[in-house]
Amino acid sequence: MSFxxxxxxxxxxxxxxxxxxxxxxxxxxxxxxxxxxxxxxRTLEPWQIAQNLPQGxxxxxxxxxxxxxxxxxxxxxxACDRAxxxxxxxxxxxxxxxxxxxxxxxxxxDMARADALSQTYPHWLLTCALHGPLTGRGATGLDAFVxxxxxxxxxxxxxxxxxxxxxxxxxxxxLPCPAYGLGGIQPANAAQLLETRxxxxxxxxxxxxxxxx
Numbered sequence: 001m002s003f004x005x006x007x008x009x010x011x012x013x014x015x016x017x018x019x020x021x022x023x024x025x026x027x028x029x030x031x032x033x034x035x036x037x038x039x040x041x042r043t044l045e046p047w048q049i050a051q052n053l054p055q056g057x058x059x060x061x062x063x064x065x066x067x068x069x070x071x072x073x074x075x076x077x078x079a080c081d082r083a084x085x086x087x088x089x090x091x092x093x094x095x096x097x098x099x100x101x102x103x104x105x106x107x108x109x110d111m112a113r114a115d116a117l118s119q120t121y122p123h124w125l126l127t128c129a130l131h132g133p134l135t136g137r138g139a140t141g142l143d144a145f146v147x148x149x150x151x152x153x154x155x156x157x158x159x160x161x162x163x164x165x166x167x168x169x170x171x172x173x174x175l176p177c178p179a180y181g182l183g184g185i186q187p188a189n190a191a192q193l194l195e196t197r198x199x200x201x202x203x204x205x206x207x208x209x210x211x212x213x
Contacts, residue, residue: 006210009187010034011054013194014201021199025143026177027118029125032058032086035146035180035202036211038076040064043208046072047079050087052211058086060105060127060202063095073099088125093117096124103127105146114141130179131160132171139176146202147172149183150193169196 011034018033025031034057038046050059061076063069073089077099080087088103089096096104103125106113111128118126118141130145139145152162162184163171172179178199185193186206193201 006187010210013190017198018200021178027143029143033200035060036207037204038062047075049208049212050079051083053085055084060088062090142177145179146182147179150181151184153183172197
């Protein structure tokens, strides 16, 4: 599949990052170069975006306890299967099991769950949010971190001060597993991540705009 414009920039940069990082987690799982994070308020029909994403990327479905979580999740599962991309669920392992997800994305406060989850679901890809230095906390069982916000961002990250490229680079260089950049990453600044050890790109609105044809 070929892309043009903003989609080509994001995917090309994500691929370059993934190749340089090795593309595989410490647990031996393949790491998608591009992660599309859903948001109930901003991505009303996430399956429409998922079906346009490049093969090998993945969706992180954040349902935030909505009543239609399983229904939407099953639509996403079908779209991801058609596009040959992965599907992770935010926080809720019961929902992930119910819709046949390929993994789980944990909030930072749930980082300690990763070890037990990795043993219960050894085939799952496990990622975790991080908003600053790890500072001695254990990260056993994780495949990758998603560190944010790299740049000034919207949505739930709008109130958070951005890390900036220098701090982001310093944080991920000290981590025990690969890390994605999330937050304010656009086609215009995505190439700046090539100055870091990021393993790929994560995003909401930029990916939605680029692949929402």
